[in-house]
Amino acid sequence: MAAQKNPVAELEQLRDLITSSIEAVKKNAVDNADPLLSLKTVEPHPIYSRNDQALAVALKTISSSAHMLRALCDPNTFINDITYxxxxxxxxxxxxxxxxxxxxxxxxxxxxxxxxxxxxxxxxxxxxxxxxxxxxxxxxxxxxxxxxxxxxxxxKAEGKKALVGHCIDEARKSSCKAWEALTLPEYKDSTAANKAPFNIAYETELDYFQYVSSVRTDIGQRAKTAMAGKGLNLGQYLSLYPWDSQQGAAVVDVGGGIGAATLPILRQYPHLKLTVQDLPDSGPGFKKNLEENYPDILKLGNPQFVHLDFFQSSPVKGADIYFLRHVIHDWPDAEAVKILSNTAASMTRNSKLLICEHVVCPTYRVVDNGTAAANGKERGDENKWEAPEPLLANWGDAPTSRLDLQVFTCLNAKQRTKIEYEGLVARAGLELVKVWRNMGDETILECRLR
CATH class of the missing domain: 1.10.10.10 (Winged helix-like DNA-binding domain superfamily/Winged helix DNA-binding domain)
Structure with missing residues (x-):
């Protein structure tokens, strides 16, 4: 007689994942004499910003397991949550x-x-x-x-409130027109920046950036505040790339706005030399951000702001590192290649281009059939970040897929896979040489001149 299968095997797998992960979190909290971990406290708990890979894995395992557990145990409510x-x-x-x-x-x-x-x-x-x-x-x-x-x-923070307004006001209004954009003949296959659901919702032929800079400057300013105030898990973010090994490197933040992504890096690694480049109207915000939030590095006289339209000209030439965070995902392929090509025109053979984005990973498991080893890679190198069974392979990476639909909705752009980035940078005369990851949402793609 065949052995009876365990009818709740998946539930037990989830239970074991959660139990072992809670023990790992508990040990970390006890070792660091942490305060009570509870939603009732108002101050952010230190465990969330601690740069500890094992802790990050444990926290992500608990979160992903709990999400899957709810879908498994209460599917009707789970679906209703999505519907309503x-x-x-x-x-x-x-x-x-x-x-x-x-x-x-x-x-x-x-x-x-x-x-x-x-x-x-x-x-x-x-x-x-x-x-x-x-x-x-x-x-x-x-x-x-x-x-x-x-x-x-x-x-409480202005940046967070602005992000809520940006997402739930104009982005959601635009998202409601996604079906029209997927079916209307002039929209369904278009790669133009002004053929997004946003254009249907707001009845404009201008692309998003043109519209909010000339017609609805109110939502344009709100979007800028939102993007500047997007929260960073600084522990994970700063450990994403080995900045401490880049002694004296000249870093150019291309399209860096008010320096929200790179001023934290400079504070942690003051040996770097930073230039932020963006359109002139970002200059006053950069100065204000520097004076109000980074008086310590203001004294160094190091960071500077230089005007740049990355479609019309190239960034400061000959820098060691060019850094683009959440820039490429704002544009369809043609415009993205133009930005990358203009940046490549400023690079030397020793320069690096670091593209910091959410990279799309599959929910299915990648089967290693030996091709990785044949191509000179460690076996499992491509899937070493996969979640354990029975979780989705990419940990249920909803933040990336939601952001993908966000940039489609407003900009007719997309989040890209690693393979798509390889093709994109190749068109700009670059090659992808290394992928930097940790348990955070973001990835850094290191590129050099081809």
Missing amino acids: GYHDETALLVACQADIPNLLGDGERHVDELAAKSGLNADRLARHLRNLCNSLIFQETAPNRFANNALSATF
Whole structure:
């Protein structure tokens, strides 16, 4: 008689993954004498910014396992969350527009007080806040009394509130037109930057950047604030590339805005020489960011801002490192190749181009049939970052796929796979020589002149 199969084998696998990972997190927290890990605390817990690979794996395993566990054990609610989830987004937009996180501060408030200060109807505001409480954003401490928690407190920052507005206002409005963009003859196969769902939603022939710089400057400014204020897990981000080995290197942040991506690097590694290049209207924001948030490196007289239109001209020539973070994903292939080609024109044989992006990885498992070893690579080099069974191979990388649809929706652009990046940089006279990864969402693709 054949042995009976275990009917809950997958549940047990998930249980074992979660249990072992919780023990790893507990050991790390105890070893570092950490405070209580709880959503009820308002300050960010130090465990999230600690640069520890084993800890990062454990945290990601718990998160991915819990997500899959809910889908497995409560599929109807899981699907309903997706179907009705836009109401959660709306509730978050309401809370941020009304500035509820700052109105609450460190205490708790009755909804009548919050409504009076925000000019809203108390009952309707309470219903939106209660919906967020069900998603563990804010906490309801008593009937119609609310307080911040670890999640809601993040939206005190202007950059986070702007990101909510950018995503849930113009991006969601544009996303609702995705079906039209996929089916209308003039849109469905177009690779033009002005043939995005955004163009249907806003009834314009201008591409997104043209529109928000000339027609809707209000949402353009909000988008800039949002992009400048996007949170970085600095521990993972700074460890993504060995900056400490680049003694005295001249770094050019191409299309770097106000320096949000590279000023943290310079603070950690002051031996670098930094130039941020972007359109002239980013200059005042760069100066303000430097003065208000980085007075320590301002004293060094090191970082500078230089004007650049990366479609019209090349960056500062002869630098050791050219850094593009979240630039290429904003553009369809033709424009992306133009940016890369102009950057390559400034590079020497010793220069490196570092492209920092979310790289699309498959949910399925890559089978190593020996070709990796035949091509001189370590066996398993391509899939060593895969999640353990029964998780999706890419850990359920929703942030990357959502960002992919975000840039499609607004810009007719895309997040790309490693293979797509190899083809893209080749068209610009470059070659991909190394991929730098850790357990964070971002990847650095190191390129050199071909």
